[in-house]
Amino acid sequence: AKSKVVCDALILDEDSRTDTYPYISIDENNVDIGHEATVSKIGEEQLFYLMSRGLSEAEAAAMIVSGFVEPITKELPLEYAVEMNRLIQLQMEGSVG
Incomplete structure (x- = not known):
């Protein structure tokens, strides 16, 4: 095994x-x-790159977190993945900056 x-x-x-x-x-x-x-x-370089493309620091951090959890969410049924992503977005609001 x-x-x-x-x-x-x-x-x-x-x-x-x-x-x-x-x-x-x-x-x-x-x-x-x-x-x-x-x-x-979350790397400063990652934030800098995304912010240089017009994202706010909070939006950039949320995008990085979404990418981090994507391997998990893609294995979930769609309705659970949507809810998990929504909860992460709510948690990220106001947590950076």
Whole structure:
């Protein structure tokens, strides 16, 4: 059996925090297990690029966050993906700047 756990986190501001504690329950003796965790933050270069194209800082940050969660939302049924994106947009309003 083979298992891989991936934990990706995006830090949005100085107050953001992430904890990655993988939990893998194994019921087999012959198994290949992997765990991967990445933590990143919104880059100043990313913000600068998007803002130079006419987006506000909040719009640019929201676009970056939407791109970050897109691999998750594309796996959801459409109605859930729309709702998740809407909730993220609401959360992002006023959180940057």
